[in-house]
Amino acid sequence: MDKRIIIMGVVLAILVFGGYISYTMLTQGETLRISTTTSLYATGLLDRLGEEFEKTHPNVVIQVIAVGSGEALRKASMGDADLVLVHAPNLEIKYVNDGFLVEGAIFAYNYFVIVGPPDDPAGIKDLRNSTMAFIKIMEAGEKGEALFVSRGDNSGTHNREMFIWSKACIKPSGGWYIESGTGMSQTLEIANEKGAYTLTDIGTYLKLRKTGVLNNLEIMVSGDPNLINIYSVYIVNPEKVDGVKYKLAKEFMDFLLSHNGQEIIETYGLDLYGEQLFYSAENTDVNELKDIWNYFATS
Amino acid sequence: MVISLYTLLEITIRSISISGLATLLSALWSIPVAILLSISQSKMARLLTTIFNALVGIPTVVIGLVLYLLLSRSGPLGIVNMLYTPYAIIFGQAILITPLLISFGIEVIGVRTRDLIEMSLTFGASKRQVFTTIFEESSSRILAISILGFQRAVGELGVALMLGGNIKGLTRVFTTAIALEIQRGEFELAIYLGLILITVDFIIILILRLLGWRK
Numbered sequence: 001m002d003k004r005i006i007i008m009g010v011v012l013a014i015l016v017f018g019g020y021i022s023y024t025m026l027t028q029g030e031t032l033r034i035s036t037t038t039s040l041y042a043t044g045l046l047d048r049l050g051e052e053f054e055k056t057h058p059n060v061v062i063q064v065i066a067v068g069s070g071e072a073l074r075k076a077s078m079g080d081a082d083l084v085l086v087h088a089p090n091l092e093i094k095y096v097n098d099g100f101l102v103e104g105a106i107f108a109y110n111y112f113v114i115v116g117p118p119d120d121p122a123g124i125k126d127l128r129n130s131t132m133a134f135i136k137i138m139e140a141g142e143k144g145e146a147l148f149v150s151r152g153d154n155s156g157t158h159n160r161e162m163f164i165w166s167k168a169c170i171k172p173s174g175g176w177y178i179e180s181g182t183g184m185s186q187t188l189e190i191a192n193e194k195g196a197y198t199l200t201d202i203g204t205y206l207k208l209r210k211t212g213v214l215n216n217l218e219i220m221v222s223g224d225p226n227l228i229n230i231y232s233v234y235i236v237n238p239e240k241v242d243g244v245k246y247k248l249a250k251e252f253m254d255f256l257l258s259h260n261g262q263e264i265i266e267t268y269g270l271d272l273y274g275e276q277l278f279y280s281a282e283n284t285d286v287n288e289l290k291d292i293w294n295y296f297a298t299s
Numbered sequence: 300m301v302i303s304l305y306t307l308l309e310i311t312i313r314s315i316s317i318s319g320l321a322t323l324l325s326a327l328w329s330i331p332v333a334i335l336l337s338i339s340q341s342k343m344a345r346l347l348t349t350i351f352n353a354l355v356g357i358p359t360v361v362i363g364l365v366l367y368l369l370l371s372r373s374g375p376l377g378i379v380n381m382l383y384t385p386y387a388i389i390f391g392q393a394i395l396i397t398p399l400l401i402s403f404g405i406e407v408i409g410v411r412t413r414d415l416i417e418m419s420l421t422f423g424a425s426k427r428q429v430f431t432t433i434f435e436e437s438s439s440r441i442l443a444i445s446i447l448g449f450q451r452a453v454g455e456l457g458v459a460l461m462l463g464g465n466i467k468g469l470t471r472v473f474t475t476a477i478a479l480e481i482q483r484g485e486f487e488l489a490i491y492l493g494l495i496l497i498t499v500d501f502i503i504i505l506i507l508r509l510l511g512w513r514k
Contacts, residue, residue, distance in 0.1 A: 006438055009510075010323060017316035021385045024313070024469060033383065042482050047467075063383060065464040066479075079372030080382055185482045208484035243372050243380075 029059045032248045035073075035081035037088075037156055038183050040231065041066035043203045043277055045268050046085070052264060053255050060248065068155035068183070076100065076234075079241040082249040084234045087201075088156035089297035090163070092232060100241065101234035106289050107256050108231040108265045108278045112160055114221040115188070115205060115214075116197035121145045124197075130224040131168045137197050138168075141176025147196035148172070151187050152179030156229070161199045163296065164226060192216045201229055203269070203277040210273055230293050231278070233257075257281070302476075302488065310492075311499055314472040317385050317459075318452035321392035326445050329397050333404025334433050338416060338426065348405055354398035363461030366391045370462065383464040388472070391458035396448040403444045408437045446504055453500065 040046045041064055050062040065072070065081060069088040076084045077100040084101065086092060095101045114124065114133055122140035124133040140146035150172070151158035165172050178196065180187045184204040191198040192214045202222070208214050221227075233253050238244040255261045262282035269277040281289060336344045368374050370382040381387045412433050419429045434441075456474040463470030465479060473496045480489040 013319060014323060017320045020312060020316050021320070021389075025384060025386075038482060042479075044483075061468075063464070063466040063469065065383065065466070075371075078374075079377065183482055185484055189484075211484040211486075213484045213486065241372070 029061050030245075030248065031061045031063050032083065032245060032252055033063045033065065033081045034083045034085060034252070035065045035067065035071075035075050036085040037069045037072060037231075038066050038185075039087070039157075039201045039204050040085055042183075042185060043207050043269065045203075045265065045278060048268060049256065049261060049264055052260070053252055056255075057251070062252075068153050069159070070154035073101075076236050077241070079236070079243055082236055082245045083252060084236065085231060086156060086234075087229055087231045088159045089230060089232075089293050090159055090299075091154075091156075092234070093297040096234070100237055102237045103250075103253065104232055104234045105253065105257060106230055106281045106286060106293060107233050107262075108280055109284070109289060110229050110231075110276075110278050111202050111222055112157065112199055112227040112229050113202050113205060113219045114197060114199055114227075115191065115217045116146075116220045117195040117216055118218050119195075120220065122197065124220050127221050128224055130164050130221055130226050133221045134164050134168045134170065138170055138172065138176075142174065144176070147176050147178060147191075147194055149178045149180050149187055149191040149194065149196045149198040151184065152181045153183075155184075157184060157199060157201060160227075160229070160296075163299070164199070167226065188214055188217065202275075206269070206273045206275055206277060225292070228292055230289060230296070232293070302492075307495070309468070310471055310473060310476055311495070313385070313470075314453055314474075314496070315499065315503070317388050317472060318392060318449055321389045321452045322396065322445050322449040324389060325393040325396050325400055325448060326441070329400035329448075330404055330408075330434075330441055330444075331430075333401045333408055334430060336401070337405045337408060337412070338429060338433075348402070351398045351401045351405075355402050357395075357398070359395060359455040359457030360461065361457070362391060362395050363457040363459075366394065366458070367461045382462065383466060383470060385463070385470055387462040388459050388470060391462045392452040392455065395455060395458055396451050399451055400444055400448045403447060404441075407440045407444060408433060412437060442507060442510075446507055449503075450500065453496070 036046060046064055054060060054062065065075065067075070069086040070091060072084055072086055073091055073095050075081055077095055096104060114130060116124070122137045124136050127133045137146055137148050141148060150161055180190050184200055185208060187198055188200055188205060188208055195216060197220070233256055235246060235249045235253060236244045238246040259282065262280035265278045266280040266283065336348055367382070369376050370387055371377055381390070415432065415436060416429055419432055454474065456478060459472050459475050460478065463472065463475065465471050465475035473492060477489045477492045480492065
């Protein structure tokens with residue numbers, strides 16, 4: 001008797017749970033898998049773009065895998081995504097050269113900013129030069145007056161940080177240099193707690209600032225050409241990687257670069273944050289952006 | 300950003316379904332192995348017990364990464380196309396909690412039924428009969444171990460993130476949703492989600508315990 005109840009319970013549980021799981025799978029229609037950098041997802045931009053795309057493609061479901069740029073590229077090259085949205089030119093160029101990614105296009109840009117505590121112990125506020133600012137942070141850091149938090153995770157932001165250190169001819173290390181090994185949000189929160197400087201994309205910073213988490217961080221340095229943050233889209237090469245949904249990926253890419261898609265990027269977050277989070281490629285000289293991309297990719 | 304009630308319900312049902320199925324799947328192979336290992340007196344059994352004991356604390360991301368490499372399109376099992384589906388999480392969590400179920404299974408079922416084993420063997424029962432007797436006698440203990448396994452499964456992040464990808468409406472479970480809200484800076488929401496997870500856990504255990512006691 002006991003045995004029968006147990007078996008019945010188990011069977012019932014499997015039916016109910018399995019039924020639910022299978023139901024969600026079946027209702028999923030055709031899927032497009034995008035691996036993307038966290039900044040595009042955490043700000044909500046990709047959800048907004050996805051909604052718009054699904055309006056004209058009702059049978060398509062967009063699956064977003066939000067990870068750092070390094071991981072996003074690696075996963076795509078292993079065949080686990082159809083489309084990649086990233087912002088790490090020096091990493092992207094390797095995958096492009098190896099033939100994993102095709103039809104690359106720049107679809108948006110914004111800026112990295114150096115943020116830090118309001119009392120600004122390194123005295124970098126309103127400097128226009130990121131290299132100069134990094135040198136000052138290191139000098140103050142070695143005197144024990146300032147701290148810097150690094151992502152340390154091979155993401156797009158981390159790669160840019162290392163680029164600026166190399167421009168400044170500094171190999172950062174020591175007690176003032178903290179490697180968080182976490183995403184942008186956590187890194188900002190650590191910097192906020194410790195009263196440290198860090199490099200961040202403007203989107204994530206404004207988003208978090210809005211939620212009231214970052215009351216101890218202000219923008220210190222912005223507007224340096226070395227701080228331009230370029231977002232590119234690539235299709236995973238169907239000739240090199242099996243199972244890529246090329247046609248669908250291409251359709252999403254075309255949408256992203258269309259006037260409709262570009263307008264969403266340009267205006268996204270204006271109402272919420274009072275500041276533009278992303279700038280569309282459409283309103284800029286694309287060749288100039290490409291030159292900047294090349295500069296970061298090859299240096 | 301506020302999560303709608305519908306999304307919340309969806310995440311709750313999904314989390315329970317996925318981790319529930321993972322626990323059942325894992326119990327399917329873990330409990331028999333645990334019983335076998337506790338009956339057997341061989342050196343091999345003792346070695347295996349030690350190995351399973353050591354594996355209980357394996358980091359979830361390590362399991363997640365190993366299974367990711369296995370299930371990736373370019374991996375050896377890529378052909379089944381299971382990565383980033385709920386099935387992948389079920390599979391991963393089932394593997395994750397296997398050492399836990401076996402280790403506790405040996406402790407709880409094996410040790411306490413040693414008398415039973417000796418008695419059955421003196422009465423001339425076959426190993427198979429001993430096996431079924433133990434199974435029948437320890438159903439409530441098996442339930443208790445399964446609850447532990449379910450807890451570990453529903454509360455882990457690494458496997459769900461690596462194998463599920465935290466895809467909205469498909470593989471987003473409690474822990475991955477919490478991680479995402481932290482990333483978005485919505486700390487309050489993350490805490491609420493955590494509290495709901497604990498409450499749901501509590502209710503499930505309460506129901507299961509009540510059912511177990513009644514017998």
